[in-house]
Amino acid sequence: MSLISFYIEVVRALDEIDAPYMIVGAFAGSVYGLTRTTYDVDILVDLKEKHFHALAARFPSPRFYADPNQKRDSTRMGIMFNLIDSTRGAKADLVPLSREPEYRYAFAHRIRRTFQDENGVPFEAWCARLEDVILGKLKAWDEGGSQKHPNDIYTMLVFIFAGFSDVPLDEKYVAARAVRYGQKTADAWTELVDRAKQDAANYRK
Numbered sequence: 001m002s003l004i005s006f007y008i009e010v011v012r013a014l015d016e017i018d019a020p021y022m023i024v025g026a027f028a029g030s031v032y033g034l035t036r037t038t039y040d041v042d043i044l045v046d047l048k049e050k051h052f053h054a055l056a057a058r059f060p061s062p063r064f065y066a067d068p069n070q071k072r073d074s075t076r077m078g079i080m081f082n083l084i085d086s087t088r089g090a091k092a093d094l095v096p097l098s099r100e101p102e103y104r105y106a107f108a109h110r111i112r113r114t115f116q117d118e119n120g121v122p123f124e125a126w127c128a129r130l131e132d133v134i135l136g137k138l139k140a141w142d143e144g145g146s147q148k149h150p151n152d153i154y155t156m157l158v159f160i161f162a163g164f165s166d167v168p169l170d171e172k173y174v175a176a177r178a179v180r181y182g183q184k185t186a187d188a189w190t191e192l193v194d195r196a197k198q199d200a201a202n203y204r205k
Helices: 003-016 025-032 049-058 068-077 101-108 130-144 148-161 171-181 183-204
Strands: 021-024 042-045 081-085 090-096 111-116 122-127
Touching: 003 021, 003 042, 003 049, 003 090, 003 122, 021 025, 021 101, 021 130, 025 042, 025 111, 025 130, 025 148, 049 068, 068 081, 068 090, 101 130, 130 148, 130 171, 130 183, 148 183, 171 183
Parallel strands: 021 122, 042 090
Antiparallel strands: 021 042, 081 090, 111 122
């Protein structure tokens, strides 16, 4: 079984215990036209006291490491924690919402989307909206400078502007928030939109 299959197990467990979560990053982008292969699934969680032991019960030791006390302490301190499957050598990193408070608006407006596992089997999960996936990548580019983030945004934009997406894009929403990361990031967003619109026109000819 793959690493992705373990992430899916974690997501399903969060659903089963009614724990609020949101998939972000490149894996979230896969439901908006992003085709870059990624083996990392970024999951933002807002766990409460009732969830710590319930989640640990879904991943019992000794095979799994899912210490409820670690999750409780990490949530309180705003530190990322993980679930580990020792048999597969798989690890899922969970990021408490307390670590990323600026994502609260995005978290409150997350949506249910259908993903596919590595075998093409569909499953549903809570996911960041298209606009918030893009903003997360703009923020990551602003902080780290990795070109993969604007490349990912460009791929999603071409998919959207070429008419392949089933969800609309609120360009003004993204533009208004991109300014918060600085003029350089705001200009990069404008350039990506313009370039993607020009290239998407080729798909419609």
